[in-house]
Amino acid sequence: MKKIALILFSSLLVLNPSCKKKNGDGGINLFSLEDDKKLGAQVAAEIAANPAEYPILSETSYPTAYSHLRRITNSILNSGRVNHKDDFDWTVKIIRNDTILNAFCTPGGYIYVYTGIIKYLDTEDQLAGVMGHEIAHADRRHSTDAMTREYGLSILFDIVLGKNQGKLTEIAKGLSSLKYSRGNESEADEYSVIYLSGTGYQCNGAGGFFQKLLDANSGNCEAGGFLSTHPCPDNRVQAINEKATLLGCTTTPYTGTTYQDFKNSLP
Numbered sequence: 001m002k003k004i005a006l007i008l009f010s011s012l013l014v015l016n017p018s019c020k021k022k023n024g025d026g027g028i029n030l031f032s033l034e035d036d037k038k039l040g041a042q043v044a045a046e047i048a049a050n051p052a053e054y055p056i057l058s059e060t061s062y063p064t065a066y067s068h069l070r071r072i073t074n075s076i077l078n079s080g081r082v083n084h085k086d087d088f089d090w091t092v093k094i095i096r097n098d099t100i101l102n103a104f105c106t107p108g109g110y111i112y113v114y115t116g117i118i119k120y121l122d123t124e125d126q127l128a129g130v131m132g133h134e135i136a137h138a139d140r141r142h143s144t145d146a147m148t149r150e151y152g153l154s155i156l157f158d159i160v161l162g163k164n165q166g167k168l169t170e171i172a173k174g175l176s177s178l179k180y181s182r183g184n185e186s187e188a189d190e191y192s193v194i195y196l197s198g199t200g201y202q203c204n205g206a207g208g209f210f211q212k213l214l215d216a217n218s219g220n221c222e223a224g225g226f227l228s229t230h231p232c233p234d235n236r237v238q239a240i241n242e243k244a245t246l247l248g249c250t251t252t253p254y255t256g257t258t259y260q261d262f263k264n265s266l267p
């Protein structure tokens, strides 16, 4: 039985508690793009240094798996709809843990996907939807928002300046369970549809993941596990489908076999 753990992609960090839009980002952000990149690079280095918490799948040993994940990621980045496509590094890593149905990202576009969610999903559209959601958290700069709420601004600026190694280690450890605001979660869902509308994928693919979770729990948001600790996916499926209708983007499932090939390439 899978431990439907965490955070329906809740994972990342951002910062911008306010509501006005600025420069195409999700809100007023006190961090510069350079700060996002520095913070993300430092957190990513911490993650790389903690294989007990984050057993990163070796790219040397599993090049095919990484090429599939990059192919999916790049099609989203090349959708023409990612605001900071050329500003961030956009690196992807696979974490080897089949029991965790999650993905997360850092500011600056370092994205992590658990083998558990790759294996759980049925189609490439669904994974593209999840990746779109994570890319949105970094691109809309929700990650710094969530981190600021959790840790406070001064600590994060200290980390950008390389001043608080102990806290950096703590933040990296908690990254996979960092909570975003509901508003940021909704926006990440919405942007997943927007990004995928510029690809060949079914643009409401993220909804497929939520629907699968609902089906597994008989639609009961109080059923426990993941669904008891996160916003009920029910409304999210509806919002995603409404956005797809509004955009008029394709909701026809992709029928190729590349996703099965991807799953087969994992340990």
Ligand SMILES: [Zn+2]
Pocket (backbone or CB within 6 Å): 008, 009, 010, 011, 012, 133, 137, 180, 184, 185, 188
């Ligand atoms: Zn999220």
